[in-house]
Amino acid sequence: xxxxxxxxxxxxxxxxxxxxxxxxxxxxxxxxxxxxxxxxxxxxxxxxxxxxxxxxxxxxxxxxxxxxxxxxxxxxxxxxxxxxxxxxxxxxxxxxxxxxxxxxxxxxxxxxxxxxxxxxxxxxxxxxxxxxxxxxxxxxxxxxxxxxxxx
Numbered sequence: 001x002x003x004x005x006x007x008x009x010x011x012x013x014x015x016x017x018x019x020x021x022x023x024x025x026x027x028x029x030x031x032x033x034x035x036x037x038x039x040x041x042x043x044x045x046x047x048x049x050x051x052x053x054x055x056x057x058x059x060x061x062x063x064x065x066x067x068x069x070x071x072x073x074x075x076x077x078x079x080x081x082x083x084x085x086x087x088x089x090x091x092x093x094x095x096x097x098x099x100x101x102x103x104x105x106x107x108x109x110x111x112x113x114x115x116x117x118x119x120x121x122x123x124x125x126x127x128x129x130x131x132x133x134x135x136x137x138x139x140x141x142x143x144x145x146x147x148x149x150x151x
Contacts, residue, residue: 060129063122067114068130076134083110089134097142100127101150120144120151 065074071085072078078087094100102108104123105115115123121144131138 060122060125060127061133063118063126064129068126071111076130088130089136091136094131094136095138097127097131097138097140097146098150100130101142101147105147105150115147115151120147123147 068088069076071083072088073085076088076091078089079085088094101115101123103111104118104127105113107113118126124142124144124147128141130136131141
């Protein structure tokens with residue numbers, strides 16, 4: 001059996017290159033036990049990145065869709081099941097701007113204090129969004145300064 005050394009050398013070089021490339025690609029991938037790194041590398045459809053322990057949504061509507069709608073539903077109608085999530089649509093409790101700001105910052109009953117993971121501007125944006133959508137027509141907007149004062 002005659003072995004072509006040149007063909008063997010080329011095959012070995014190609015195999016080494018393939019293995020090196022695969023190892024390099026694997027090393028560039030974030031570890032599966034590091035979700036923040038996975039999200040930071042992949043981002044989301046809007047190009048926003050999530051930092052550990054922080055939301056990064058750029059406006060009130062996106063914040064509502066990604067954070068609040070999971071419990072309060074996309075149409076803000078609320079839900080009941082493993083817990084009770086009150087409707088935010090046509091909700092007279094939202095008339096006083098301090099109430100939804102306080103609940104977002106400090107939590108209430110089963111709702112966690114999600115405002116601790118938001119900037120002052122994000123809290124203002126999401127509260128203002130909910131208070132002016134879903135049949136709510138409260139136009140006295142809160143500001144980031146209002147949120148900062150309540151923290």
